[in-house]
Amino acid sequence: MSNLGSSLPDATAAAETLRVGFVGLGIMGSPMAQNLIKSGYDVTVWNRTKSKCDPLINLGAKYQPSPQEVAACCDVTFAMLADPESALDVATGENGAASGLSPGKGYVDVSTVDGATSKLISARIKDTGALFLEAPVSGSKKPAEDGQLIFLTAGDKALYERVAPLLDIMGKSKFYLGEVGNGAAMKLVVNMIMGSMMASFSEGLLLSEKVGLDPSILVQVVSQGAISAPMYSLKGPSMVQSLYPTAFPLKHQQKDLRLALGLAESVSQSTPIAAAANELYKVAKSHGLSDQDFSAVIESLKSKLPHSKTE
Ligand SMILES: NC(=O)C1=CN([C@@H]2O[C@H](COP(=O)(O)OP(=O)(O)OC[C@H]3O[C@@H](n4cnc5c(N)ncnc54)[C@H](OP(=O)(O)O)[C@@H]3O)[C@@H](O)[C@H]2O)C=CC1
């Protein structure tokens, strides 16, 4: 029986009594934490850039000045960080969450990272006697706002069960995939497919235009056929206008392709389509499009690229 299972209150009464930490309040973390606050949870937040905490504090969240102090005063702490480096640092670095954890507590990392990073974080968290769950999400800014994310979890089953009511507030479904690393791998495979789909869609939009077709009509045709995907209907109209309002930053999509290619390499799986797509995202990054939506990858296929910038 886990410490967490024996020392935390029953899930049925959890909303009133469970103290929830949330560190990392970017595009995804902010709406996820907001949904927990609105559901009545006692939420304590931290973010590297403190000003991003303010809207949540105004909604009733408490604030602590470090991940360590968040973890120390909460039963369960969620982390939504940019990449493997920041996820590792916030969990295990100086004043990181691990230094505030102890038996009876839990740490849930919902960032998209590779399995090796997730295992490092897990080992450090488990050293403290706390429980660990990796739980990256499928779904972007709007699903995060609407509580419609898909959680891909792995790790301590007792923690999965304990936080299930919270995952149900932030998401529409959740998968428990066993050992730490499996959630990360599932997420990377999904985002590898997504990155290639977006690159291929970009080629189609530009080709249609070049042969004299209206790319807006291509978007409509695609949306009614077998290759229809919400992503094309959602992003297509703005891509046609060369507009890329950020929901999923391009730099994160390229990070996910890079990590997925590493995963494929580790098992000698051939992934030439994803490798080609990754090159397009790298070109887009080198032209200053990192913080635009990942649909801006289309710009890397245009003969006139936006103003160049070295990153
Ligand atoms: N946006 C999306 O559609 C989706 C994103 N994801 C994944 O979720 C994660 C977060 O994405 P998203 O919210 O979009 O990203 P953002 O870039 O909006 O937010 C990143 C967060 O990480 C923090 N951060 C970055 N570097 C550090 C550091 N060195 N130390 C401490 N904190 C740091 C940022 O803090 P600060 O505010 O100070 O910069 C911010 O809170 C990523 O792993 C991404 O791949 C998963 C599903 C969908």
Ligand SMILES: O=CCCC(=O)O
């Ligand atoms: O990691 C980002 C995923 C975005 C999405 O699933 O729409």
